[in-house]
Amino acid sequence: MSRAAQGLRAWLLQRFSAVYLALYVVIMPVLMLTRDVSGYAAWRGWFGQPGTGVASALFALALLLHAWVGMRDVLIDYVHRVWLRLSLLSLIALLLLGSLMLVLRALLLAAVASGS
Amino acid sequence: MKFSIYRFDPDKDSKAYMQDYELDDARLNPGMMLLDALLLLKTQDESLSFRRSCQEGVCGSDAMNINGRNGLACITRLSELKQPVAIRPLPGMPVIRDLVVDLEQFYRQYRNATPYLINEDPVPEVERLQSPQQREQLDGLYECILCACCSTACPSFWWNPDKFLGPAALLQSWRFLADSRDQATEQRLSNLEGPFRLFRCHTIMNCVEVCPKGLNPTHAIGRIKELMVKRSL
Numbered sequence: 001m002s003r004a005a006q007g008l009r010a011w012l013l014q015r016f017s018a019v020y021l022a023l024y025v026v027i028m029p030v031l032m033l034t035r036d037v038s039g040y041a042a043w044r045g046w047f048g049q050p051g052t053g054v055a056s057a058l059f060a061l062a063l064l065l066h067a068w069v070g071m072r073d074v075l076i077d078y079v080h081r082v083w084l085r086l087s088l089l090s091l092i093a094l095l096l097l098g099s100l101m102l103v104l105r106a107l108l109l110a111a112v113a114s115g116s
Numbered sequence: 117m118k119f120s121i122y123r124f125d126p127d128k129d130s131k132a133y134m135q136d137y138e139l140d141d142a143r144l145n146p147g148m149m150l151l152d153a154l155l156l157l158k159t160q161d162e163s164l165s166f167r168r169s170c171q172e173g174v175c176g177s178d179a180m181n182i183n184g185r186n187g188l189a190c191i192t193r194l195s196e197l198k199q200p201v202a203i204r205p206l207p208g209m210p211v212i213r214d215l216v217v218d219l220e221q222f223y224r225q226y227r228n229a230t231p232y233l234i235n236e237d238p239v240p241e242v243e244r245l246q247s248p249q250q251r252e253q254l255d256g257l258y259e260c261i262l263c264a265c266c267s268t269a270c271p272s273f274w275w276n277p278d279k280f281l282g283p284a285a286l287l288q289s290w291r292f293l294a295d296s297r298d299q300a301t302e303q304r305l306s307n308l309e310g311p312f313r314l315f316r317c318h319t320i321m322n323c324v325e326v327c328p329k330g331l332n333p334t335h336a337i338g339r340i341k342e343l344m345v346k347r348s349l
Contacts, residue, residue, distance in 0.1 A: 007308075007315040008344050073318065076311060077275045 014069040017062040024059045048114025053107045060103040064096045117141060118200035119157065121164065124211050132211065136200065137161070144194065150201070151178055151189040166215040173328060176263030179206055180215050186265040186326040206268035208277065221277045222264045222284070229285040230307070233292065234300035250296035257291035257336065259329050260284060266323035266333055272316040280316035281308075283323035283333035289314075290336035293343060305344055314340060 037043050046052055071092045079085040117139045124132035137157050144153070151168055158164050166189070168178040173191035181204040182192055189203075209217035235244065267273045267282035281289065289308060292298050308314040314337065323333040 006311045007313075008341070008348060010311065011315055011341065012345065072311075077272065077316070080275075 010069045010072070013065050017066040017069075020058065020062045021066060024055065024062075028055075044110045045114050047107060048110035048112075050111070053111050057104055057107055060100050064100050068093070068096055117144060117153065117194065119153070120200045120202045121157075121214070122204040122211075123164075123214055125163070125213055134202070146195065148194045149190050150182060150192040150194055150197065150203075153194055153201075154178075154189055154203075165213045174261060176261035179263040179265045179268075179328075181205065181207055186269045188263060188265070188328045191328060206264055208268050208274040209264075217268075219264055222262075222267055222282065225267070225277070225281045225285040226262065226288065228281055228307075228313070229289040229292075230300070230304065231285075231288040231292065233295060233298050234303070235297055236299055244297045246296050253294045253296070254291060256331055257287060257294065260287055260291075260331055261329060263328060265326045265328055266331075269322040269326045271320055271322070272318060276312060276316055279312035281313050283317075283337070286314060286317070286340065287331060287333040287336045290340050293340060301343075302347070305340075305347060308340065308344070 035046065037046050047056060072089065075085050075088055075092075079088060119137040119139065120134045121137055122132060123129070123135045137160070139153055139156055139160075143156055149171075151171055154164070154166055154168075158166075166178060166180065168190065169175040170177070171190045173188050176188065178189040179186060180189055182189065183198060183202050186206060194201075203215065205211050205215045205217045209219065209221070212218050262284060264284060266287075267284045270283055272280050273282040286308075289304060293301060293304055298304075317334070317337050319334055319337075321334045324331075324335075327333070
């Protein structure tokens with residue numbers, strides 16, 4: 001990321017991901033109420049559908065970006081030793097990327113299971 | 117009336133401390149300002165140090181932390197203050213002595229905002245004219261007296277005073293970005309890029325809360341971001 005993009009782009013990313021996160025956490029529970037998702041099979045079936053799957057994958061990605069900018073902000077504010085900040089940033093990046101992979105894996109498995 | 121005032125004399129004290137003062141109620145009038153009381157206290161203890169000048173909220177010299185809130189002593193009514201009145205120097209700034217702080221960092225950030233008109237056109241014979249609507253854009257911006265109440269109430273400025281411009285300087289940044297006569301918009305905006313100079317602002321709004329002139333730096337910062345978005349997308 002170029003130096004010129006560090007401020008504005010991060011800030012915009014946080015705003016737009018926030019909008020998507022807000023929409024998702026409102027719409028998903030409402031949709032959940034309109035159908036029967038009790039039980040593991042029904043739940044997995046629902047998340048295996050393309051619409052739900054893609055929306056949820058986007059949610060995980062938006063959450064990752066949002067959390068990344070937020071955590072970066074916290075560390076820039078409070079952690080002033082460069083090497084410590086760098087280590088913590090790397091740790092957070094690994095955790096966030098790992099979590100994203102797990103979510104995507106679960107969604108893919110659900111998609112495969114519902115397709116078979 | 118009871119006061120508790122922050123004292124520190126670098127020649128004598130190894131640590132700052134709070135000193136209690138009492139002012140005879142007979143010496144107080146209704147409508148008296150905190151600065152009047154401080155001046156009376158100084159006649160009791162002339163070692164007590166603070167800055168003041170105009171005494172009417174125009175020069176911005178006597179900014180201090182009054183009962184936990186930044187403000188100008190000269191326009192803060194004694195009758196509105198809970199006792200004992202705790203008076204401390206502006207938070208986060210190096211203390212020179214008692215209530216006098218070193219504002220070097222604050223002024224450096226002010227300079228970073230290039231707080232002057234940049235216009236490369238030949239100087240006209242008359243003034244550079246503005247329409248009333250263009251002039252209106254500067255209302256709520258030019259009134260800043262640089263008392264430092266806002267910037268020293270801003271947590272982002274406490275954590276990164278050397279990198280974050282702070283609300284006062286950013287208000288001035290917008291004051292010149294919003295000026296129809298200024299031609300350095302691009303230069304000003306690129307000067308504010310990066311994660312620090314502008315974007316340490318997390319809309320905490322302490323600046324708006326404490327500004328003794330009722331100005332709104334958070335709004336100005338929002339306008340800068342808006343202009344950046346318009347210019348870069």
